[in-house]
Amino acid sequence: METKNYDPGPYPDLMPVIRRARDFRLYTGRGRRLVDLWQFGGAALLGHTPAGVLRDFKNTAERGLFAPFPHPLAGRFVKALTRLFPGGDFRVYANEISLYRALEQAGFHDGFSDPAFSPNPAPRTGAIPLWRPFLKTGEPGFTFSPDIPVQRPVLPLPWPGAPQVLILEKSQSRRFPPSDPVSPVILAAGIRGIYDLIAAPERGNLRFFKIEKALARNRWQRQGIYLTLPEIPDTASYGDLFRDFFDRGFLLPPAPNQPLILPGVLSPGEEAALAELL
Numbered sequence: 001m002e003t004k005n006y007d008p009g010p011y012p013d014l015m016p017v018i019r020r021a022r023d024f025r026l027y028t029g030r031g032r033r034l035v036d037l038w039q040f041g042g043a044a045l046l047g048h049t050p051a052g053v054l055r056d057f058k059n060t061a062e063r064g065l066f067a068p069f070p071h072p073l074a075g076r077f078v079k080a081l082t083r084l085f086p087g088g089d090f091r092v093y094a095n096e097i098s099l100y101r102a103l104e105q106a107g108f109h110d111g112f113s114d115p116a117f118s119p120n121p122a123p124r125t126g127a128i129p130l131w132r133p134f135l136k137t138g139e140p141g142f143t144f145s146p147d148i149p150v151q152r153p154v155l156p157l158p159w160p161g162a163p164q165v166l167i168l169e170k171s172q173s174r175r176f177p178p179s180d181p182v183s184p185v186i187l188a189a190g191i192r193g194i195y196d197l198i199a200a201p202e203r204g205n206l207r208f209f210k211i212e213k214a215l216a217r218n219r220w221q222r223q224g225i226y227l228t229l230p231e232i233p234d235t236a237s238y239g240d241l242f243r244d245f246f247d248r249g250f251l252l253p254p255a256p257n258q259p260l261i262l263p264g265v266l267s268p269g270e271e272a273a274l275a276e277l278l
């Protein structure tokens with residue numbers, strides 16, 4: 001399964017107007033509550049309103065550090081990445097344009113492979129694998145393989161403009177341009193998001209018994225907190241699926257090349273409804 005990026009997909013008109021997002025629930029302009037199974041492609045897998053991230057973002061913003069000034073937080077961000085991925089080397093780019101420019105310069109042209117769709121990692125050549133936490137139930141997944149030269153982690157940084165990170169096997173470092181300067185406001189929130197992920201192993205230990213029972217007898221495939229179909233649906237089929245879930249109070253990803261992500265919490269009624277849909 002390869003994908004160039006987390007694009008809006010072919011169904012932007014299906015996405016409702018969202019007035020508020022809190023944890024794993026969204027609230028539309030018409031007052032409907034939706035359980036978020038998209039979670040911004042995984043960037044909001046710790047929720048849309050992580051308290052520590054919001055606090056650190058606010059505290060740094062109040063000091064006026066919006067511009068990409070040199071700041072000690074750049075080193076602390078890399079230190080946090082090292083805690084998450086011991087032994088890796090890192091590049092931190094300010095946005096996706098800069099990220100793709102760096103990949104082109106280093107000779108990587110084949111997009112990304114999403115391990116949520118397959119138990120096998122991408123080969124050493126070709127697509128760059130995404131790194132996703134909690135791919136195995138009961139295991140935090142805070143490791144990376146040094147046998148894979150380049151990986152792109154999906155980190156819990158739930159805002160546009162979050163830093164774009166590459167994990168490099170050290171022999172690959174020379175091929176990539178240096179990291180970009182990044183706003184200290186963004187870095188402070190990013191550091192907190194990484195440490196929150198490290199401190200939340202329970203996020204990967206979800207036990208929704210009705211959902212597990214439903215998954216045992218249907219076509220959905222589960223890896224950790226991620227659900228996928230064996231084959232990517234065509235446009236019409238996915239549009240129908242999107243509407244079916246929406247009508248029952250669940251928001252699917254806006255494109256079929258992204259996995260469903262189980263939320264951190266579900267009420268008994270939400271769990272029963274989702275099990276029925278699956």
